Amino acid sequence: xxxxxxxxxxxxxxxxxxxxxxxxxxxxxxxxxxxxxxxxxxxxxxxxxxxxxxxxxxxxxxxxxxxxxxxxxxxxxxxxxxxxxxxxxxxxxxxxxxxxxxxxxxxxxxxxxxxxxxxxxxxxxxxxxxxxxxxxxxxxxxxxxxxxxxxxxxxxx
Amino acid sequence: xxxxxxxxxxxxxxxxxxxxxxxxxxxxxxxxxxxxxxxxxxxxxxxxxxxxxxxxxxxxxxxxxxxxxxxxxxxxxxxxxxxxxxxxxxxxxxxxxxxxxxxxxxxxxxxxxxxxxxxxxxxxxxxxxxxxxxxxxxxxxxxxxxxxxxxxxxxxxxxxxxxxxxxxxxxxxxxxxxxxxxxxxxxxxxxxxxxxxxxxxxxxxxxxxxxxxxxxxxxxxxxxxxxxxxxxxxxxxxxxxxxxxxxxxxxxxxxxxxxxxxxxxxxxxxxxxxxxxxxxxxxxxxxxxxxxxxxxxxxxxxxxxxxxxxxxxxxxxxxxxxxxxxxxxxxxxxxxxxxxxxxxxxxxxxxxxxxxxxxxxxxxxxxxxxxxxxxxxxxxxxxxxxxxxxxxxxxxxxxxxxxxxxxxxxxxxxxxxxxxxxxxxxxxxxxxxxxxxxxxxxxxxxxxx
Numbered sequence: 001x002x003x004x005x006x007x008x009x010x011x012x013x014x015x016x017x018x019x020x021x022x023x024x025x026x027x028x029x030x031x032x033x034x035x036x037x038x039x040x041x042x043x044x045x046x047x048x049x050x051x052x053x054x055x056x057x058x059x060x061x062x063x064x065x066x067x068x069x070x071x072x073x074x075x076x077x078x079x080x081x082x083x084x085x086x087x088x089x090x091x092x093x094x095x096x097x098x099x100x101x102x103x104x105x106x107x108x109x110x111x112x113x114x115x116x117x118x119x120x121x122x123x124x125x126x127x128x129x130x131x132x133x134x135x136x137x138x139x140x141x142x143x144x145x146x147x148x149x150x151x152x153x154x155x156x157x
Numbered sequence: 158x159x160x161x162x163x164x165x166x167x168x169x170x171x172x173x174x175x176x177x178x179x180x181x182x183x184x185x186x187x188x189x190x191x192x193x194x195x196x197x198x199x200x201x202x203x204x205x206x207x208x209x210x211x212x213x214x215x216x217x218x219x220x221x222x223x224x225x226x227x228x229x230x231x232x233x234x235x236x237x238x239x240x241x242x243x244x245x246x247x248x249x250x251x252x253x254x255x256x257x258x259x260x261x262x263x264x265x266x267x268x269x270x271x272x273x274x275x276x277x278x279x280x281x282x283x284x285x286x287x288x289x290x291x292x293x294x295x296x297x298x299x300x301x302x303x304x305x306x307x308x309x310x311x312x313x314x315x316x317x318x319x320x321x322x323x324x325x326x327x328x329x330x331x332x333x334x335x336x337x338x339x340x341x342x343x344x345x346x347x348x349x350x351x352x353x354x355x356x357x358x359x360x361x362x363x364x365x366x367x368x369x370x371x372x373x374x375x376x377x378x379x380x381x382x383x384x385x386x387x388x389x390x391x392x393x394x395x396x397x398x399x400x401x402x403x404x405x406x407x408x409x410x411x412x413x414x415x416x417x418x419x420x421x422x423x424x425x426x427x428x429x430x431x432x433x434x435x436x437x438x439x440x441x442x443x444x445x446x447x448x449x450x451x452x453x454x455x456x457x458x459x460x461x462x463x464x465x466x467x468x469x470x471x472x473x474x475x476x477x478x479x480x481x482x483x484x485x486x487x488x489x490x491x492x493x494x495x496x497x498x499x500x501x502x503x504x505x506x507x508x509x510x511x512x513x514x515x516x517x518x519x520x521x522x523x524x525x526x527x528x529x530x531x532x533x534x535x536x537x538x539x540x541x542x543x544x545x546x547x548x549x550x551x552x553x554x555x556x557x558x559x560x561x562x563x564x565x566x567x568x569x570x571x572x573x574x575x576x577x578x579x580x581x582x583x584x585x586x587x588x589x590x591x592x593x594x595x596x597x598x599x600x601x602x603x604x605x606x
C-alpha cells in the first residue's frame with residue numbers, strides 16, 4: 001500500500017515538474033506576467049527597510065522593558081544586567097545599539113520621556129534612526145536634526 | 158485593627174453576582190469615571206496609586222501597562238490570569254464566584270487604559286463554578302452595553318471578553334505559559350524578550366494581569382488614588398528603590414489554624430496578627446512551627462519570624478522569595494518539616510513542564526532525595542546536595558526560563574537553613590516518616606470536579 005502511494009506521488013511530482021517547465025518557457029503565461037509585475041527594486045528595498053525598522057523598534061522596546069525591570073532592583077551597569085536574551089544588535093547595520101548605562105530610570109523627572117536612553121549606532125539612508133527614550137517605553141524614529149539636538153540621559157560609570 | 162472590606166464587601170450577600178445588585182450598590186462608577194478621562198490619564202492614575210500586581214511578582218501595574226507600544230495599530234490583547242494554581246491561594250475564586258462584576262469592571266477599565274479590544278479570561282480548569290458565574294455576568298454586560306461596541310456610548314471603545322478554560326497545570330499560570338496555552342499549545346513558558354507587551358498573544362502586544370489586581374483597579378477609579386494610598390505601607394525612606402505596598406490585600410489563610418479563610422486587610426499586617434487576630438490562632442492550642450507567607454513557592458518563615466509584615470518587602474527581608482499571592486499556610490509544631498518539604502518538592506516536580514533541564518531534573522531529584530530521607534536512609538550529604546540543587550535552579554541563578562524552579566528552590570533553601578537541626582536529626586537517627594510514603598495523595602481531576 002505504502003509503495004503504491006510512493007509511486008503515485010512520484011508520478012504526480014513528475015507531472016507537476018513537466019507542466020511548470022512548459023509554463024516557464026511559454027512567453028505569455030500568467031506566471032511570466034507575475035514576474036514582470038513585481039515592484040521595482042527600489043520599492044522592495046524600501047519595504048525591507050521598513051521591516052528592519054519595525055524589528056529594530058521592537059528590539060529597543062525590549063531593551064527598555066528589560067532596563068526598567070533591572071532598574072527596580074539596582075543600577076543597570078551593562079548588558080549583563082539586561083539578561084542574556086535581549087537583542088543588543090541592530091538588524092539593519094549589524095551594529096550594537098548605543099545604550100547609556102547607569103541611568104536610574106525609576107526616578108527621572110517627567111519620567112524621562114524627553115531624554116535619550118538608547119539608539120541605533122548608524123543612521124539609515126535618510127539620515128534618521130530609531131531611538132528609545134529614558135521612560136523605557138517610548139520608541140520613535142528621529143531625523144538627523146532631531147537626534148542631534150535631543151538631550152541624553154545622564155548615566156554613571 | 159478596624160478595616161472596612163472593599164474587595165470582599167459583597168461576598169456572601171444574596172444575588173451579589175447579578176448586574177442589578179452590583180449597579181444598585183454603586184457598581185460601574187469606576188468605569189464611568191475612567192471614560193471621562195483619556196486612556197493615558199487612566200494609566201497615569203494607576204501608576205500614581207502605586208498598585209503592584211497581586212499575582213506574585215508585585216510588578217507595578219501602571220508601569221506594565223505603559224510598556225505597550227503607544228503607536229501600535231492593534232489589536233492589543235488583555236489576558237486575565239485567573240489560573241490561580243499556587244497552593245493555598247483561593248482569593249481569585251472568591252472574587253469571581255461572588256462579585257464577578259467587580260472583576261469585569263476592572264477588566265473593562267484596564268482595556269480602556271491599554272486600548273485593548275479583546276480580553277481573554279484564562280480561568281483555572283477546576284474552577285467550574287467561577288466559569289459559569291462569569292459566563293452569566295459577561296452576558297449581562299453585553300446586554301447592558303458594558304461590553305461590545307461603543308461601550309456606554311463612548312465612541313470607538315469596543316471590547317469583547319472571552320472565557321477560556323485552563324489546561325489544568327500549574328505552569329499555565331506563568332505569564333507566557335498562559336499565552337502559549339491560550340494559543341492552543343502546550344504551556345511552555347517563552348524566553349523573554351520579546352516581552353508580552355511587545356509580542357504576546359498571537360504575536361500582538363499583550364498585557365497580563367491577575368484577577369485581584371484588576372479588582373483593585375476598579376476601586377482606584379471609583380475611590381481615587383488618595384484612598385488607595387491611605388492603605389498599606391509607604392516606601393522605606395532608607396531604600397530609594399522601594400515602591401511601597403499600597404492598597405488592600407486578600408490574605409488566604411489555611412493549614413493548622415482555627416478559622417481558615419480569606420481575609421481582606423491593608424497590606425503590611427504581620428503574620429502573627431493575621432493568624433492570631435483573624436484566623437483564630439493555631440489549631441488545637443498548639444504553636445506554629447513554620448508559616449508559608451505567600452503561597453508554597455515563597456519558602457518558610459520560622460516561629461521566630463512571625464512578626465514579619467506581610468507586604469512586598471517583609472518576607473524578602475526574612476529570607477523568603479517574596480509576598481507572592483499572600484496565601485498564608487500555617488504549620489503546627491507537631492508536623493514534620495521533612496514531610497512538608499517532601500510534599501512541596503513533589504508538587505513542583507509534578508508541575509515542572511520539563512522544558513529546562515535544571516528544573517526538570519532538579520525538582521525530580523529533590524523528591525528522590527527526600528523520599529530517601531523519609532525512609533530513614535538519608536545522609537548528611539543528601540542535605541548538601543539538596544541545597545546545591547536549590548541554589549542551581551531558577552531564574553535567579555539564570556538556569557531556567559521561568560520562575561517555577563525558583564518557587565521549587567525556595568522552600569528547600571528556607572527549610573534547610575531555618576530547620577536544619579530537624580533535618581540533621583532525622584538523618585543522624587535514621588528516623589522514618591510517621592506518615593509513610595504515600596501520605597500525600599494527589600486528587601484526580603474527577604475527584605475535584
